[in-house]
Amino acid sequence: MITIDNLTKIFETENGPVTAADHISMEVPEGEICVLLGPSGCGKTTTLKMVNRIVPPTSGRVLINGEDTTGLNTVDLRRQIGYVIQQIGLFPNMTIEENISVVPRLLGWDKARYKARATELLDMVALDPSIFLKRYPRELSGGQQQRVGVIRALAADPPVMLMDEPFGAIDPINREIIQDEFLKMQKELRKTIMFVSHDIDEAVKMANRIAIFRTGKLVQYDTPDNLLAHPIDDFVESFVGDDRALKRLRLVRVGQVIEQSAPSVRMGDSLEHAFRLMEQHGYTQAIVLVNEQQQPIGYVSRAVAQTTQGFCGEHYFGLKATAHIEDDLRKVASLMFNHDTTWLPCTDSTGRFVGQVTQRGVTHYLGATYHAQSDTAALKHVAAQAE
Amino acid sequence: MYFPRFKPLFLLALLVLVFLSGVIIERNNWLAQFLFYSEDIIYLTGQHIELVVISGGLAILIGVPLGIILSRPSVRYLAESAMQVLNIGTTIPTLAILALSMSFLGIGMVPAVFGLTIASLLPIVRNSYTGLLEVPAHLKEAAAGIGMTPLQMLLRVEIPNALYVMFAGIRTALAINVGTVPLAFLIGGGGLGELIFTGIDLNRPIMMLAGAIPTALLAILVDMLVAICAWLIVPKGVNPLRN
Numbered sequence: 280m281i282t283i284d285n286l287t288k289i290f291e292t293e294n295g296p297v298t299a300a301d302h303i304s305m306e307v308p309e310g311e312i313c314v315l316l317g318p319s320g321c322g323k324t325t326t327l328k329m330v331n332r333i334v335p336p337t338s339g340r341v342l343i344n345g346e347d348t349t350g351l352n353t354v355d356l357r358r359q360i361g362y363v364i365q366q367i368g369l370f371p372n373m374t375i376e377e378n379i380s381v382v383p384r385l386l387g388w389d390k391a392r393y394k395a396r397a398t399e400l401l402d403m404v405a406l407d408p409s410i411f412l413k414r415y416p417r418e419l420s421g422g423q424q425q426r427v428g429v430i431r432a433l434a435a436d437p438p439v440m441l442m443d444e445p446f447g448a449i450d451p452i453n454r455e456i457i458q459d460e461f462l463k464m465q466k467e468l469r470k471t472i473m474f475v476s477h478d479i480d481e482a483v484k485m486a487n488r489i490a491i492f493r494t495g496k497l498v499q500y501d502t503p504d505n506l507l508a509h510p511i512d513d514f515v516e517s518f519v520g521d522d523r524a525l526k527r528l529r530l531v532r533v534g535q536v537i538e539q540s541a542p543s544v545r546m547g548d549s550l551e552h553a554f555r556l557m558e559q560h561g562y563t564q565a566i567v568l569v570n571e572q573q574q575p576i577g578y579v580s581r582a583v584a585q586t587t588q589g590f591c592g593e594h595y596f597g598l599k600a601t602a603h604i605e606d607d608l609r610k611v612a613s614l615m616f617n618h619d620t621t622w623l624p625c626t627d628s629t630g631r632f633v634g635q636v637t638q639r640g641v642t643h644y645l646g647a648t649y650h651a652q653s654d655t656a657a658l659k660h661v662a663a664q665a666e
Numbered sequence: 667m668y669f670p671r672f673k674p675l676f677l678l679a680l681l682v683l684v685f686l687s688g689v690i691i692e693r694n695n696w697l698a699q700f701l702f703y704s705e706d707i708i709y710l711t712g713q714h715i716e717l718v719v720i721s722g723g724l725a726i727l728i729g730v731p732l733g734i735i736l737s738r739p740s741v742r743y744l745a746e747s748a749m750q751v752l753n754i755g756t757t758i759p760t761l762a763i764l765a766l767s768m769s770f771l772g773i774g775m776v777p778a779v780f781g782l783t784i785a786s787l788l789p790i791v792r793n794s795y796t797g798l799l800e801v802p803a804h805l806k807e808a809a810a811g812i813g814m815t816p817l818q819m820l821l822r823v824e825i826p827n828a829l830y831v832m833f834a835g836i837r838t839a840l841a842i843n844v845g846t847v848p849l850a851f852l853i854g855g856g857g858l859g860e861l862i863f864t865g866i867d868l869n870r871p872i873m874m875l876a877g878a879i880p881t882a883l884l885a886i887l888v889d890m891l892v893a894i895c896a897w898l899i900v901p902k903g904v905n906p907l908r909n
Contacts, residue, residue, distance in 0.1 A: 333811055358813035368808025372826035372901035381822075382812055415903035431812075441811075 546592030733794020778855025793835025797828030
């Protein structure tokens with residue numbers, strides 16, 4: 280857990296003092312990623328760098344796991360905080376192994392232990408230790424270097440990590456891949472991470488919480504979903520973008536909007552039965568056809584069921600696409616647009632039909648949180664007036 | 667540049683040249699005259715090397731730490747002024763420095779070493795200083811952020827990454843040094859200058875060459891030695907010679 284308490288930084292410049300960070304207070308809960316986000320010059324990087332005192336704070340405190348770091352020696356403090364910077368900062372005079380072992384060696388680990396650790400970490404980011412241990416940084420691609428930069432910060436297993444736009448210098452395709460890898464790693468490692476970014480999409484993807492900064496002040500500190508659904512003011516709203524509802528698609532899983540206990544038909548059911556089910560559930564288009572293992576294999580259209588006699592197995596169409604229960608809505612929306620459909624059958628991890636997701640369900644889910652907010656906002660407004 | 671097609675031609679020309687010079691040298695009996703000085707050459711070369719080793723070594727021992735100290739953030743404001751002072755050592759003709767040092771240190775080896783050290787100090791300090799300053803800021807930030815003490819940062823990150831530039835300074839300084847040592851003879855410091863200057867005075871070209879050729883060879887040798895040191899000592903990851 281990182282707790283920041285009234286942290287302030289005032290730079291003395293030739294044109295008078297500049298407040299880079301103005302009484303910032305926030306808390307990053309254990310095992311979460313908090314992304315500090317904002318336009319350049321907003322104080323996010325200053326705030327991050329005050330945690331490990333690369334920028335010495337003018338006033339305020341930083342607590343790590345509840346312990347005040349003010350009295351701690353700077354070197355000791357930094358050794359228990361992983362630090363990743365945008366320029367990566369691998370030492371070109373050292374091999375990859377030496378780079379990864381820097382902190383363990385500073386901490387006095389014995390040789391066998393830090394060597395094993397370097398091997399283990401390279402394995403974790405899928406770089407073959409037998410090849411990469413003895414390489415020099417300049418022999419690696421940018422993406423490989425950044426992976427090494429991240430595992431170097433992880434080497435001594437610090438509880439807390441600071442990352443300053445760590446994936447900023449990587450091309451978009453590799454950035455996505457490294458982000459995914461990093462999230463997968465984080466799922467197991469559960470570090471408490473502060474992460475500076477200027478990219479709202481990256482923030483939404485990586486963060487458990489997002490802190491929006493503007494001119495040295497913390498404007499809003501919230502979960503990504505809340506931030507996108509309820510930006511606190513015009514600045515945040517414009518910063519998260521006009522398409523903020525679309526950005527939320529990424530945050531919502533199919534499981535959250537699925538229409539459960541959706542009916543389905545089997546090969547042997549009559550078309551009449553299918554039609555009756557559609558009537559009952561108000562389906563205007565089609566119903567899913569499943570096989571013996573409950574896997575969706577096709578659909579029976581309402582028009583066919585209404586006008587034709589026979590069995591479902593004789594009059595069904597193949598499925599164009601299915602959604603997985605763990606998929607995010609962005610993928611679902613994309614599938615729907617691709618296949619010109621307003622609904623998709625959903626499967627669980629065993630491939631069985633568990634329900635369906637409809638365009639209406641999605642818009643309803645996203646809309647519901649907006650309505651809830653405007654209702655409470657209205658209430659607050661009334662309450663404020665009453666006072 | 668390398669042109670494989672011209673290589674045989676070039677070799678042939680070289681062979682002809684060597685042959686012709688051999689003929690000329692032999693006809694004028696120059697070699698025998700040259701070898702007449704062999705005892706002097708050996709003795710004076712020893713003196714010459716002694717002067718180079720002592721003055722060059724002193725310049726390195728003083729210059730590198732000075733460059734390192736001047737690059738520290740706390741004294742960096744002094745750096746440019748200090749450079750200007752050292753620059754005087756290079757601007758003033760070496761002969762003048764030698765004359766000056768003779769005037770208060772007397773004649774002999776001591777004033778020679780003193781003057782030579784002063785003259786070769788600047789490139790070493792300058793390159794040590796700039797080399798360290800040019801270590802990218804993000805490397806220093808990474809080193810500090812990882813929790814290195816300033817001394818660890820200097821020894822493990824800054825110096826290894828500046829070493830190549832530092833060696834370049836030492837190389838320049840020693841090249842100047844070897845070439846300047848003959849002047850030491852003028853204030854009684856000895857060295858191959860004795861043959862060169864006496865040869866000039868007595869109008870004996872062979873005697874002059876007996877001093878000049880070993881000096882030139884020595885310069886090349888020292889340069890090669892420094893290059894080999896750089897090749898061995900500068901870490902592989904930042905060594906342009908080992909790419």
